[in-house]
Amino acid sequence: MAPTGLLDGREVTTHWRFARDLARRFPRLKIDHRKPFVRDGPYYTTTGLSAGVNLSLAMIQEDYGPHVAQSLEQELALRLTKEDQEELPPDAIPLDNHPIDRLSDLIAWMLRNLHADLSVEVLARRACMCPNHFSKVFKSVFGEPPSDFVQNLRLNEARRRLSKRQKTLRTVSQSVGFASSAAFQRAFERKFGSRPSSYFEDRQSTCVAGANGST
Template structure:
């Protein structure tokens, strides 16, 4: 372990915050004390993103330890929790000012889920690589075009800035920060206590959620999608899929895009990459066999699909995520 000095962790709680965005990181950092018999202690505090300490958070009321109006105190790590009502971020000028004033003196700062919108509104995402909940990633990129948004990552660290994906990914980010401070062994103990995986590495996760979100409500399209998922090694060209739906290629393509927001080819590639991803995580099967079983003509085509969809090649993915 590195030095054992107490580090002050502040979780900023905006109005209507998602409880797990607050309690997940809080539990991870506080568990360090119990897992080391008091040798390591994070001083974890909550701070209301307004002048009052009382905050409504998604059906509950909490009293934060601090409010923006309190006198300054040293902060080692600052995380802004997310909220379903993240559009309030654009009008919280006092909070923006506070963030711009405090973050230069903080060792690391960041966000959980849609907390990234508050950082963006304060101008702290410009020129940075970031992530957020996959459902809001496109909007985050549109609102803050100077940021590079990674929609499929569990978390992203860019210098002092650390951002995580949706909700439970805040625990993954917290475990990563604990590992940075005190090593993998402590992070593993905490993960076991919280009954979570020792942090999913940053590039891994939101992927399957994207695939699930593209499932159509229209029965003919959904039936084709489910057939695709069950027959990845088959010919899944556009004419074959259109014939499966008993439609012309043109009508099938138009209806598919209307129902899913993407093309049939995009869905097929996502499905094949997702299946290959799971095989790489769970088995030692050779890459050529994985490519064949998942419908890729050869390993090179699978490699290009992985880089396009996930950002790393299959060999590197296995090295990082094989369990």
């Protein structure tokens, strides 16, 4: 349908494998492959087979009401909001037995690249998984979503670098991947209960005390 121009300027979804190619070929589309199905005006798009079933249930609910849709939903053992169960990339390794082994190399890479883009899409691609499956496996192993895990890695490393007292706040925040010093300071204070600048204030106090003691 995209070649007809009917979807220009509209929000659509597609399978994550094809999102980049679709965006390149049809730049006027608003593509969000994270959604299993999307309705924009009279047009519906889906990411895959199970998402198509969910879309059908949503359309039945629109036309016949929630009771009919829920009855059919129970028969199909599906949920209207169920995420699309996408196929894994062909080279992905099953994670059912030892997922921690699969993710250990990824964590090491993350620690070496805290300044880089560590979005779910990037991490999932490195792990050879689709984003939805990666997020579920990651949370089952580490007990928190990838985004929270990345944030904690960045803040813990920032605190370690600040403790060396050799760099400015701006340099440290950029080196661990924060877009701005303000965002870094807010996140730091939420996690540790103190301002990152307090490290520099402590350093200045120590220097002053040392100077007074030597006189």
